[in-house]
Amino acid sequence: MPTKIEKDALTGTMTTGHEWDGLKELNTPLPKWWLYLFYATIAFSVVWVILYPAFPFKGWTGVTGWVAREAVMDDVNAANARMAPMMNRIREATPQQIAADPQLRSFAMAGGRIAFANNCAGCHGAGGQGAPGGFPSLADDDWIWGGTHDQIRATIAHGIRAGESDEERTSIMPRFVADGMLTLAQANDAAEFVLSLSGRATDQPAVERGRALYADNCASCHGDGGEGNRDVGAPRLNDRVWLNGSDKAAIARFIGAPRLGVMPSWGGRLDPATVNMLTVYVHALGGGEN
Ligand code: HEC
Ligand code: HEC
Known part of the structure; x- marks a missing residue:
């Protein structure tokens, strides 16, 4: 609650006139060095606002007419001019x-x-x-x-x-399973045959079933031996470089519904x-x- 403003006997500093349960608040003045620094920053900002762009007003304010953005553009243009030849x-x-x-x-x-x-x-x-x-x-x-x-x-x-x-460059690979051209089992067999092209097949009967499927459905784009065809952007299948995953499940999924690169x-x-x-x-x- 407000009380009288008075000089505190112990510190010699004035109180603010606020008191809580007998505790009085001191009104300690700011250190001088701090206060003058504060005034200096205010003076600095006034000078800055006058000299340099501060407010958008018919372009920008600032009596020097200097704008950082334009200075950068000048540098960029100069660099471009140097590189132009x-x-x-x-x-x-x-x-x-x-x-x-x-x-x-x-x-x-x-x-x-x-x-x-x-x-x-x-x-x-x-x-x-x-x-x-x-x-x-x-x-x-x-x-x-x-x-x-x-x-x-x-x-x-x-x-x-x-x-x-x-x-x-454009081409499509058919969505063999999604569009009903092959069954899931056939896609798996074709995938096993694809694995055999890079020496990774483990299921020989599936390879044999896949071989005929491949000749009928795939060789026209990927080549008889999986060598690929750049005219239609069909990747080689007889190497170990894969765009979309190299295991059988990933290959079978791709045959079922390919996701074509863009x-x-x-x-x-x-x-x-x-x-x-x-x-x-x-x-x-x-x-x-x-
Ligand atoms: C009409 C042409 C065409 C036919 C037919 C075709 N493909 Fe493709 N295949 C492509 C193209 C194009 C890509 C590349 C897709 C891409 O670049 O994203 C591709 C990609 C693939 C890939 C992914 C390769 C990788 O590196 O990840 C596999 C596996 C594949 N084909 C297997 C087959 C199989 C098996 C068949 C037959 C069932 C088949 N393709 C039929 C055109 C074809
Ligand atoms: C949004 C993704 C994306 C960006 C960005 C991109 N690419 Fe590609 N790029 C691809 C994909 C996906 C393919 C494969 C397409 C396919 O499957 O046929 C590709 C293929 C290529 C190929 C053909 C590779 C081959 O084996 O024949 C070249 C070359 C290429 N990019 C160069 C560039 C360059 C240069 C840039 C930058 C200017 C660039 N790409 C930016 C996605 C991108």
């Missing part, structure tokens, strides 16, 4: 020409690495090593659609099954020079073909 050469050249010219190649590898980290690593992994769930490695020599410069460029520029480009088309999103740099970069990751 190189970018123009890379835009005009084919990926083969870029790869054959040491100067263009090192520029493209540096730019390609950054563009890859920004646009591709989310699906294909930071080093292009691929990721589970149908995202292929780009660093090996196992290509679904082809590993020459031209083939890689076409894949990147037009995408895969995304419906974004007339020249996209990749956006980058031609409409990225500068053609960037697409060229990405092509050279991906080609050099480890599996590029001539």
